[in-house]
Amino acid sequence: LWWHKPVIDQELLQSLPNLKVIANSGVGMDHLDLKLVASFGVKMANAPRAVCSSTADAGMALLLASARRLVEVHHIAISSSMDYCEADILGVKVSGATLGIIGMGRIGYKIALRAKAFEMKILYHNRTQRKAQEEQAVGATYCEKIDSLLQQADFVMVAVSLTPQTRNLIGKRELELMKPTATLVNISRGAVVDQEALVMALQTGVIWAAALDVTYPEPLPRDHPLLKLKNVIITPHLGIKTDKTTYMITEEAVENILAALNGLPMPSEVL
Amino acid sequence: MWYHKPVVNKELLQSLPNLRIVASSGVGIDHLDLNLLSSFGVKVSNTPFIVSTDTADLGMALMLASSRRLVEGYEMAVSPDTEYFPADWLGAEVSGATLGIVGMGTIGYKVAERAKAFEMKILYHNRSQRKKEEESAVGAVYCKKIDDLLQQSDFVLLAVNLTPQTHKLIGKRELELMKPTATLINISRGLVVDQDALVEALQNKVIKAAALDVTYPEPLPRDHPLLKLKNVIITPHIGSATKKTRRIMMEEMTESIQAGIAGLPIPHEVL
Numbered sequence: 001l002w003w004h005k006p007v008i009d010q011e012l013l014q015s016l017p018n019l020k021v022i023a024n025s026g027v028g029m030d031h032l033d034l035k036l037v038a039s040f041g042v043k044m045a046n047a048p049r050a051v052c053s054s055t056a057d058a059g060m061a062l063l064l065a066s067a068r069r070l071v072e073v074h075h076i077a078i079s080s081s082m083d084y085c086e087a088d089i090l091g092v093k094v095s096g097a098t099l100g101i102i103g104m105g106r107i108g109y110k111i112a113l114r115a116k117a118f119e120m121k122i123l124y125h126n127r128t129q130r131k132a133q134e135e136q137a138v139g140a141t142y143c144e145k146i147d148s149l150l151q152q153a154d155f156v157m158v159a160v161s162l163t164p165q166t167r168n169l170i171g172k173r174e175l176e177l178m179k180p181t182a183t184l185v186n187i188s189r190g191a192v193v194d195q196e197a198l199v200m201a202l203q204t205g206v207i208w209a210a211a212l213d214v215t216y217p218e219p220l221p222r223d224h225p226l227l228k229l230k231n232v233i234i235t236p237h238l239g240i241k242t243d244k245t246t247y248m249i250t251e252e253a254v255e256n257i258l259a260a261l262n263g264l265p266m267p268s269e270v271l
Numbered sequence: 272m273w274y275h276k277p278v279v280n281k282e283l284l285q286s287l288p289n290l291r292i293v294a295s296s297g298v299g300i301d302h303l304d305l306n307l308l309s310s311f312g313v314k315v316s317n318t319p320f321i322v323s324t325d326t327a328d329l330g331m332a333l334m335l336a337s338s339r340r341l342v343e344g345y346e347m348a349v350s351p352d353t354e355y356f357p358a359d360w361l362g363a364e365v366s367g368a369t370l371g372i373v374g375m376g377t378i379g380y381k382v383a384e385r386a387k388a389f390e391m392k393i394l395y396h397n398r399s400q401r402k403k404e405e406e407s408a409v410g411a412v413y414c415k416k417i418d419d420l421l422q423q424s425d426f427v428l429l430a431v432n433l434t435p436q437t438h439k440l441i442g443k444r445e446l447e448l449m450k451p452t453a454t455l456i457n458i459s460r461g462l463v464v465d466q467d468a469l470v471e472a473l474q475n476k477v478i479k480a481a482a483l484d485v486t487y488p489e490p491l492p493r494d495h496p497l498l499k500l501k502n503v504i505i506t507p508h509i510g511s512a513t514k515k516t517r518r519i520m521m522e523e524m525t526e527s528i529q530a531g532i533a534g535l536p537i538p539h540e541v542l
Contacts (some may be wrong), residue, residue: 002358033379053389053390057339058339060335066333068332068512075507077490077498078505080493082493091513093329093514093516113388117388118388219355220348227349233341234345235348237356238339241361242338242363243361243362244364246361
C-alpha cells in the first residue's frame with residue numbers, strides 16, 4: 001500500500017477473497033479501518049523501523065530551516081533585486097534552545113538524539129515516561145502535563161501517531177500556552193493540529209512560526225491561508241521520501257508479507 | 272567593521288591618523304591586509320569562537336535542506352499549480368551517509384559532533400590530525416590526502432579559513448574526484464572554491480548539488496549561472512546571523528575597541 005492507495009474499503013475487501021495481508025509503506029495506520037480489515041481475516045503490517053531515521057532527519061531539517069529562515073533567505077539570495085537589509089534576516093539560535101518533543105516513540109527519540117548534539121535542552125511529553133537510562137542518554141526531561149512543555153519550549157516538535165486521542169491535540173489552548181517566540185514543527189499528521197486555530201495563532205503573533213511536513217488535506221487547497229503566511233514552511237509530506245528509506249520500507253513490507261503467507265509471526269504486525 | 276565595509280586600504284588608514292584598532296565582526300580576517308595595518312600601528316580584533324555554533328548549525332541546515340530537497344518541496348507545497356504530491360519524488364538520506372569535513376577547526380568539529388548524532392560516517396581533512404580522543408568522540412577518520420575524503424564522501428563540507436593555501440582548494444580536479452551523487456556544502460569563503468569549475472561541474476552532473484552560504488563576490492551578479500541552477504541552494508552569508516550571536520559579537524567588538532583605545536591588552540586580538 002503506497003501513499004494510501006488503493007483505498008481499502010468494504011467493496012475492495014469483498015472483491016479480494018484470497019487477500020491474506022496488507023503491508024503499509026510507512027508507519028501511520030490512520031488511513032486504514034483496522035476493525036474492518038480484521039473482520040475479513042486480513043492481517044496488517046506497517047514499517048516502523050524503516051521510517052524513523054529519515055523522519056527524524058526531516059524534523060530536524062524543518063526546525064533548522066525555520067529557525068534560520070532558509071527558504072526566505074535563499075529566495076532573497078537568488079532574487080533579481082538585491083535590496084535587503086542584513087539586520088532584517090537574522091534568525092534564531094538553535095544550539096542551546098529548548099526543544100519540546102510531543103510523542104517520544106521511535107521517531108521522537110531519534111529526534112532527541114539529534115537535538116542533543118545541537119546542545120538543545122530537551123523536554124518531552126508522552127503517554128508513558130521513558131526509562132531513566134533512555135532519558136539520560138539524551139538529557140530529556142519528562143513533562144507529564146503537556147502544558148509544562150508548551151510553556152517552556154522554543155521549538156515544539158509533534159511526533160505522535162494520529163489516534164482519536166491525538167486528533168486536534170494542538171488547538172487554540174495549546175497554541176496560547178506556547179511562547180510568542182516559539183515555533184511549531186509538525187511531522188506527525190495534519191489532523192493532530194487544529195489547523196484553523198494554527199492559522200489564527202500565526203496571523204496574530206500568538207506563536208512565532210510553523211514548519212509543517214503534514215497538513216489536512218494534502219495538498220492544501222490552493223487558496224488556503226497557510227500557503228501565504230510568511231512565517232510558515234510547508235513541505236510535501238517528505239518525511240520518509242528518500243531512496244534509502246523507500247528501499248527499507250519495501251524490505252520490511254516483504255518480510256511481513258512472506259511471514260503472513262507462511263503462517264509465521266509477522267515482525268511488524270498491527271493489531 | 273561589518274561585512275567587510277569600509278574597505279581598509281592605505282588611503283583610509285592615511286586619512287585616520289588616530290586610528291587605534293579595527294574590530295572586525297566574525298572570525299574571518301581574509302578581507303584585511305594585516306601587514307598594512309601593522310605598518311600603521313593599528314591593532315586588529317575579531318570575534319572568533321562565538322560564531323562557531325551558529326555556523327555549524329547552518330552547515331547542517333544546508334546539508335539537510337539540500338539532500339531532502341526542502342526548497343523545491345516548499346515550492347511544490349505552495350505552488351498554485353500543484354494538484355497532488357507525486358509518489359516518485361524522493362530526496363537523499365542524510366542518516367548513515369558519509370560526511371567529509373574539509374577543515375576540522377572549531378567549526379568543523381562542531382559540525383562533526385552534530386553529524387555523529389545523525390549516524391553519519393565522518394571523514395576529515397585538516398592541516399594536522401586531531402588528538403585521538405577528539406577523533407573518537409565524534410567517530411571521525413583522518414584523511415591525510417584530500418583525495419581519499421573526496422572519493423568516499425556523500426557530502427563534502429568546507430570549513431577552512433581562507434588563506435593563500437586554501438584559495439581555490441576545490442577546483443575542477445577535486446570536483447571530479449567527488450562522487451556524482453555527492454553534494455558540496457560551503458560555509459567557509461567563496462574563494463575556497465573555483466566557482467567557474469563549480470558551475471561546470473553542476474551543469475554537467477559531475478557532482479549532484481551544492482549548498483553555499485558563501486560566494487565570490489557576495490552578492491553574486493544577478494545574471495550569474497549559480498542563481499539559476501536547480502540543484503543549488505544559496506544563502507546570503509548568514510552563518511552567524513542569529514540575534515543572540517550578533518548581540519554577543521557586538522559586545523565582544525565593543526570590549527576589544529575599549530581595550531584598544533585604553534592601550535590595554537585586547538581580547539580576541541588578531542596578530
